[in-house]
Amino acid sequence: MHRTSQFAAFVRKEIYHIFRDRRTVMIMLVMPIVQIILFGFAISNEVRNVRLVVLDPSRDATTTQIVESFRANSYFTLMGSINTPDQIEPLFRRGEVDLALVFGPNFHDDLTREHRAQVQLIADGADPNMASMITYYASNIIQGALMPSAQQPSVTPSPMIIVPEIKLLYNPQMKSAYNFVPGIMGFILTLICAMMTAVSIVREKERGTMEVLLVSPMRPIFMIVAKMAPYMLVSAANLVTIILLSVYLLGVPVTGHLWLMGVTSLLFISASLALGLLISTLVRTQVVAMILSGMALMMPVAMLSGMMFPVESMPLILQWLSAIIPARWYIASIRKVMIEGLGIEYVLTEIAITTGMVAALIGISLSKFKNRLA
Amino acid sequence: MNDTVIEVEGLTKRFGSFTAVDGIGFSVARGEIFGFLGANGAGKTTAMKMLCGISRPTAGRAVVAGFDVGRHSEQIKRHIGYMSQKFSLYGELKVWENIRLYAGIYGMKSDEIAAKTERVLASLGFENERNSLVGSLPLGWKQKLAFAVSIFHNPQIVFLDEPTSGVDPSARRRFWEQIYAAADSGITVFVTTHYMDEAEYCDRVSIMVDGRIEALDTPAGLKERFGAEDIYGVFHQLARKAQRGEG
Incomplete structure (x- = not known):
């Protein structure tokens, strides 16, 4: 045959x-x-079970307060803290986190003295809908966490300005x-x-x-x-x-x-x-x-x-x-x-x-x- | 010289507790036209499937073209042809493409296929239809072509499963001329049919009722034994005894 x-x-x-x-x-x-x-x-979608990792060199009252409000939020799961920026990318590569929250050094001091402090949100841009949703939501939580302190009858004459710097890995333009x-x-x-x-x-x-x-x-x-x-x-x-x-x-x-x-x-x-x-x-x-x-x-x-x-x-x-x-x-x-x-x-x-x-x-x-x- | 091409003994097929084919036995000689009759559900399709090597017998034995159906079904498949009641050529393919496809499936060589295609087309009077899509041909022509394709690889036996259903009487008569020509060339024809007038064209006819062969003889012999005018009369007498319903 x-x-x-x-x-x-x-x-x-x-x-x-x-x-x-x-x-x-x-x-x-x-x-x-x-x-x-x-x-x-x-196509829009909901943010849920966002796994969060925190890099906090300041470890002061304000950053603790912010981290606590993430911990209290049901949409975020705090996976832990890291000590160096090098640790962030491997976590994303292994798919273990969805969002990294990076505080600048001397966060509280910068905020009270200069009215500006830096916080960076890092998300996986390979899934841009998700990433933008997460970062947007996280920014709101940060703002919200600072509200009470901003409203305190303190010596601060002008509202504090926080500018989160968002960085999307792999898809920086969020296409x-x-x-x-x-x-x-x-x-x-x-x-x-x-x-x-x-x-x-x-x-x-x-x-x-x-x-x-x-x-x-x-x-x-x-x-x-x-x-x-x-x-x-x-x-x-x-x-x-x-x-x-x-x-x-x-x-x-x-x-x-x-x-x-x-x-x-x-x-x-x-x-x-x-x-x-x-x-x-x-x-x-x-x-x-x-x-x-x-x-x-x-x-x-x-x-x-x-x-x-x-x-x-x-x-x-x-x-x-x-x-x-x-x-x-x-x-x-x-x-x-x-x-x-x-x-x-x-x-x-x-x-x-x-x-x-x-x-x-x-x-x-x-x-x-x-x-x-x- | 062995002139028996199909030899069946006690062939049985059970599906669970249901016995579709119940110990049938017969033999068919080379070049014979063997009619295989029975009502729907009598078991003829199941029996034919076993003879074609696509269904394993539960008991008994059958030798087709010199090969045992239980053990050498692959060899059997190479030496038989098959034409089903459903029209079995590809409508989207041209006439010659259908021929080449089936000849290729039966392992024929290209030059052999090319030469024989010419001869077959000529004998069918299809020279001008070589490049027509099969789907565009009238039903009677399709039927003729399907039969020519089923014996193209020169099988020892061709199995025809109700080959003429839906074809008008004159086309059926022409189709039977084709069957006679094939039998004359030494191909054994094993045919099931619904049309009792066609049974008269067979050399011998077997009638299956409820999984058993109730009668097997020449058409003339059957009519004499049952005192019937035609095969329909014979069939009617036997089928009345059937216990099984349609289907």
Whole structure:
């Protein structure tokens, strides 16, 4: 049996299928472009569970008062104090804090004598909505903490001026594009890989061609791989489009390694294809496949993957739920690699989880496939 | 020279407590047109699936094209052709692309495919339709093409699962001419059908009721034994005894 020519014949057929359906091809290739352009509108969200770290060289009455009001605020969780500015960045890299509060030296003295004192708020700008929300909220708390003392009938003739200096890491200009580009990558790839694979396999079931293929000497695994191959190609094309658009149109640079983005993307594409395969084993008609991919994939990916709303500010149960969505891990790793420029050691968790998902999905699908034949 | 291409003994398929196929046995000779009749739910599809190597028998044995269905289903698949009741070619592909796809799946070489495509298109009178999308052809033509594709790799046996459903009588007659030509060239034809007049065209006919083969003979032999005018009469007498409902 000529396995390679058999495989080639099948891949060629799939490519004809995809590219003869011009409308679908247009949708698949144009959708990323449209989405990238449309998603400029930021989506607001709530600030919750902000993990705070404090660098306080002054340690005086005023700074203590400010820190206490953060401690008392239910939206902030005080993670601890640090002693040197060098400690800040590693904490952000490890994703252990959301906000760093840095006081200038002699804060209280500066404030009372010169009516100006310095405090710096540092947040992770890779997620700009979140960062601006956090820093805005934190500034208000600082102002509020100082109010009573300002109103005291003291000797201060003029109101004290505090100018917090805000510094956003990784995305200093706070462009929302930094946030939605990874999200769109996750969304588009899920849509194309999972939905298209599911629909194209189910189409064969619905039309009866699957029956003929099952009776043919073509092995199911070859058939599945041959079906997935062209979508892998289309997805790769989309990936290139999105990256080019984000770099040259939106000005979001690829800070990290391109190869690492490639590897994580390929892994995620495999997971999405496998998800499509699983859906195809569960349903009988194209319409149901479409609805199921739409309901079971699109909605969770849009809502729970961190694409629109940060996973960190979700209720715990939704955070758990989001953990089973491959796109969540992909979007997180693309944020780290593309935006923050981190190396492979920072996305190992994401890579491991996605690999596990691919293995599990393919395992389940193949056993379902075989069950049907038994 | 072994002239038996299908040999079945006590073939049984159970799904839980339900026995879909209940110990059937028969043999089919090379070049024979074997009609496989039965009401819906009688078990003919399940039996045919086992013979095609896509369903494992619960008990009994069947040898198809010299291979055991339980142990060598992959070899069986290479030596049989299959045409389903649903139209099974790809409408978005051209006529020659469909031929090339299936020939490729059955492992034929490109030059072999190219040469045979010409011959087949000529014999079907499809020379001008080579580049037509299959979806644009009339149903009768699609049916003819689907059959030609199912025997393109020159299988020993072709399984036809209600191949003529939905086709008008004159197209059905032309389709049967194609079947005769295939049988003459030595391909065994194993066919299920709903149309009792078509059963008359078969060399031998078996009638399944509730998972068992209740009758198996030439059409003339069956009519004589049951004292019926036609196969429909035979079928009606047998099907009345069925315990199972439709489906």
